[in-house]
Amino acid sequence: MSVVDSQWIVGVVSSGFRLLWREEKAPLTRVPPRFKPPFSQEARSVLQSEIASLEQKGAVERVRVHSSLGFYGRLVAVPKASGGWRPVLDLSLLNTFLREIKFKMETPASVRDSLRPGDWVTSIDLTDAYFHILMHPTDRKWLRFRWGDQIYQFRALPFGLSLAPWIFTMVVRQVCALVRSQGIRLRAYLDDWLIMNQSQSGCSQDTLTVLRESNWLGFSINRVKSELTPSQTFTYLGMSFDTVAWTVQPSQRRVDKLQAQIRSTLPLLMASIRSLASILGQIESMALLVSLGRVHKCPLQFALKPFVDSPLVDWDALIPLQGWFQSATLPWLHTEWVCRGVPIVVPLPDLDLFTDASREGWGAHTDLQTPPFPLLSRVIRKAEMEEPALLLLVAPLWPSQVWFPDLLRLAQGPPIPLALVLGELVQPRTGIPHEEPSLLKLHVWKASTSSVYASHWKAWTAWCSARGVSSVAPRSIQVANHLSFMSSQGASVSSLRVRRSAISATLQQIGRSVRVGGVIAAVIKGAALKEAKARLPAPKWDLFLILEFLRSADFEPLSEASLFNVTRKALFLLLLATARRGSEVHALSGQPGDISFEPDGSASLRFRPDFLAKNQSPGQASPLVRVKALTSALAPGDPDSVNCPVRALRLYLARTQPIRSSSQKLLFISLLTRREKDLSKVTLARWVSSLIKQAYEWRRTKRGGVMPSLPLDSARAHETRAWASSLAVLRSRRLEEVLTTAYWRSEDVFINFYLRDVTALRQDGSRGLPALIAAGQFLSRT
Template sequence: QALVMEQEVETLLRKEAIEVVPPHDRESGFYSRYFIVPKKDGGLRPIIDLHWFVTIDLKDAYFHVSILPQHRKGEAYQYRVLPFGLALSPRTFAKCADAALVPLRLQGIRILNYIDDWLILAASKSLAARHRDVVLTHMKTLGLRLNGKKSVLSPLQRRGVGFDHDAGTSVSCSDRVDPRRSRESQRRPVTHCETVSTTAGSDGSRVQHDTFWPAVHETLTVVAQNQGVLPEGKPASQDPVNCPVGTVLEFLQARFSTGLSHSTLKVYVAAISAYHAPLGGLSVGKDPLVVRFLRGVLRLRPPTRPHVPVWDLAVVLEALCRPPFEPIEEIPVRFLTIKTALLLALTSLKRVGDLQALSVALTHLEFAPGMTKAFLYRRPGYVPKVPTKTPQPVVLQAFCPPAFREPDQQKLNCMCPVRALDAYVHRAALWRKSDQLFVCYGPPKKGHPATKQSISRWIIDAISTAYESSDLPSPLGVKAHSTHAMAASKALMLGVPIQDICNAAGWSMPLTFV
């Protein structure tokens, strides 16, 4: 893989897509891991109403968009053009492509574009060829590179929405038709039809006889009939794209009556607005009646946020000192794992993402003499939610290490994060397959790195188990992130300086919380 990565870097250098970062800029900017995945064509990827058509595919599409020199930041190499794998790359490239295609559309050329895949539509084969030549010339003028391997510059059969299209026919894809339906239909009388439609709109129409329709169309049709934008009981004959605002309001009122919140109804309105025709020149979401309705919903059903945690820290800590969490040398690995995850979340004030980034590599985990402290560092390349100039270790302080002078000291030691961490690291070393601190303890991914979702479940599981072991009902609605607020509030009540709390929790300032 290292050899393939080196070859990929050399390829990007040849394409002038990346460049070496100047030494004075290497300590700034955001750093990202770089990996490659195979393409369908065998290469590697780093992270209609008309009969005749031509498809055009751009080669290295995002690399056509240059980045201003003052915005080029990175590690050993920095991109000079729009990179693949960036979340905003598709939208940015689509905006640039739309602007580039405006002159062609003003000439009457029908061209559909989706990122780097373009489709030219024409009424005849000769017109499609002429438009193709115009588009290719325009691309050359703009400096756009054509991907000849993936482009189809002459009419050829293409599959779309469950059909095979070519110059003269449009038939269902045989590999997506249920053979049992085909046999049943063959026994019926043959029906002839001269012309179904002269527009590509026939793809969206549907008649009662649906034997040859592939499963995707049937599913979409059932959803449109049963779960469309119309309330239950409304006839499906109403057009969800052009229905009046009253129908939309009836639908929203029905959903409100079922108990949906204001935020959920806003999502419904956004979804309807995406497909509904404008009402008086405005989208459905901006219609005055819809706006008034949502305001009324907000007044009648305002959002609520719990200001008091749904679980008690004292109950949980007390339970960690007895079975099934003790004795720590003998308990099953599940209880050791969830106890360690909970104690680290409480004592470090770190988010779940920060806990997932911790490593047990020799240079990233250190225990102080006498097990009085533990120092944990995040893996290289991890960028926390609140970045700092220099990586700060997670420092864990031991609670009353042996020898014990009083019974309370032994009880405090049962809550010690350093003790739990040491026991977990030694136990997990038997099946560990990754340097990440927290690894899965059960099949089928035993030993593999745990996801943030898994660590969150472990923290919630530890709290629920603590309540159950105390013969108390498990609290509802517990979130792993609640340990953040719980530990910070407790530290503030005990007199810890608020700036120290912010530094440990990764908060840039305390103004939001005090």
């Protein structure tokens, strides 16, 4: 079974595990075979006690009908390394009928690769690991044993079944996927789990999360054997680690066992090949944990090679030891050397020598890494050690893998899914395609999706790590707390929004999500209002100065002003009265049927038919633009009445009527003779800008040059939109009404870029403020 999906695992957990046969099933018998019982009374007592314990735990059940068909094995008790006994059912014959499934388990090398300097570590040990998985009722008859006159069969996964390590590992991987998808670094070798974190508090929090998830899934924790207090020195899989000194060495128990076996063999003249091979195997397992260990294993390895190379080797045959055995094993009796330790991860070499040891390359390209999946851990480790490392890594979205939390931590932004191309994943040379490529969910993990998102995601993960919060499975309140913390440290509202977007986008790419509304939106909105009040910018130019200039002799009486000034005054007042964008005023139609003056003194205008506003959806009808008369809010004879936008519009239409041609469709037309094309919106903006600059120059001349000139980059026509909307807010209009009327989709845009302190420039033009506010009636949508 090359691909094991989660649904199959769910079936195993809920209904029980069914044996996987090669072809034929093992034969059943009605008569239980008789196995030789243990010779010693102590061994019989141990087995009797273990059987009673198995029955109490529900791991075995009594067979009521002794004549029913079944397959029988011999139950033995094997001493545990940590003390006590483990009941093992001898199923060596049954295992020959079962499928052999290759799978990967944790190795000393993979554990060492997963550690980082200064890591804090805890370990969790499961109680009766295999017994967590029940056997399917129909397959329990193959797991029987006889004790005295009673027949038992296993209800749970027994020790001794060749498929037991595989199926248990597959089930545990689902737990690992659940935990690793939350960014927790977890290693699991059967029932022995290791949890790592760079901070002590983070390790404690991760341990609590793993315990909570394990208990919820029904796993029983052995708290006596578990090490639940974070430590930087620990023993795992027979290796003793120190993440501060960054060293690893064989555990003292392994060293003592090896030295005891060597010392017991030294006085002998001859020893069996089996016992010498056992010593060599122990040395081999420790060679990478001892300085020059592989060099010092060679003498024993070379001496045994001629005896073990034969396929018909007799493992119980005796060979003379003479003096070679002592010289071959003497270094391994020096405890100080054996326990000196080596670096946990081999440092990068000073010189790289390259060679190709395989017949097929594995597809590495410049700035793009597509390694075989088993090499991903080492690729990620290399990228972490070589700083700065910039690459694109093609890897599956595979939360159950041990490298997944490290990939989440190092990835600069969210991964990008790759489109599935049939036949893309094939074996070299054979060309055989992958059985189910869709299950791999290949993604490109970029060195930087964007520099902004990358820095924000790293800051978020660092904040989570320091507080023991999962960066990839947060609750909304945790994200809100993070944003609130940023705000308290002086972060701008725009930074809060980008941080929120970076978190949300990354979580979506890995199949997670967080609700960005509710409490998160409330934090950002509160920060925006606080920032707006604290740092509300002044307008870029003085509106009241412009209005005073529009009442000057250059513009009034308006019927006697130049056509250019009439046009500019009508354009400016229309922009101010509608709070529209310049592109929208530019698109107003000048056709007779599209302009009308109402009995209440207001004017109604339409856009040209083909116009689509910035925030207008395709197919949505353009709204009617209504402009109210200023005289409706002023007393008769008020001098501000000359700045009425409806009055200026009437006079502008009357003055341009003689020069309009049928080809000119827009409201505002070119003032040049023989020009029949429509004006561009850039020209309208330039006219408004010239009006603003001229007003400042007019005031400087009037005051004898004492008034400062306007900065060249401040005379922007678009500022009329900010003035009009800010005055509406000052008039106590609801923010939602202002946003709707002025066609803003987001209040963030308005608060950050358009809201002004409109009282900042109330100089001698303040008399115009009440009238302007009173006249600032925004257009109603129809």
